Amino acid sequence: MAEHTEEVKAAESLMDKIADKIHGHDSPVSPAVESLHEKAVSSGHAASLKAKAYSLFGREKPVHNVFGGGKAADVFLWRDKKGSASVLIAITIIWVFFELLGYHLLTLMAHCLILVLAMLFLWSNASTFINKSPPRIPQVKIPEKPVLQIASAITIEINRAFVILREIASGKDLKQFLSVIAGLWVLSILGKWYNFLTLVYIVVVLLFTLPVFYEKYDDQVDAFAEKAMIEIKKQYAVFDAKVLSKVPKGQMKDKKT
Secondary structure (H helix, E strand, O other): OHHHHHHHHHHHHHHHHHHHHHHOOOOOOOHHHHHHHHHHHHHHHHHHHHHOOOOHHHOOOOHHHHOOOOHHHHHHOOOOHHHHHHHHHHHHHHHHHHHHOOOOHHHHHHHHHHHHHHHHHHHHHHOOOOOOOOOOOOOOOOOHHHHHHHHHHHHHHHHHHHHHHHHHHOOOOHHHHHHHHHHHHHHHHHHHHOOHHHHHHHHHHHHHHHHHHHHHOHHHHHHHHHHHHHHHHHHHHHHHHHOHHHOOOOHHHHHHO
């Protein structure tokens, strides 16, 4: 046992001497060792870049930052569980009233206001007879700053959509044009199956479920999406070689010249 301990100490001492020889400031590092070190660092860096090479939709930031990193992101990603549940339940109730019960917006608003105003009016007048304090009606005031922020964000997205539509209509990118046409065709099919309110409700439910799922299983989703994109690119290459490449291009320019 003592001999084994001495052998271990001797091996450790030899390793320390080798490390001092390599990393010491007084003695230069041999070119072979330096070359091996650089290759190890570069290969590790390349491996890390390869591991992070593909991300869904080109995402470089965490999902929380993609949604703005504020209260809205906390709601969509269920960081604020009470707020998320409240919003989802409220939207579900609205969808049930309009879609399943057949209410119209103006009718629902009028009935709700009638009910609330009647209850508050009766309570305020009955409080003098039952010796209780009248209801404290809060002063409702919409803050100006959040409304302006929402309006600014919506305006930016609308302007961005107009720019994209202009680029598509200019005929510069055939791939983007076909992608948009396919998306609009799928949307038209969904419009036959569901009305606008149901589609909006489905989108809201997806916003409350898919980002959370992706944040939890982002590695698996990115790997699956990478394989799917590779297959889509292969199919597009075949379609391009058989169809798109045979479409005549530049005929107008040739006639002008």
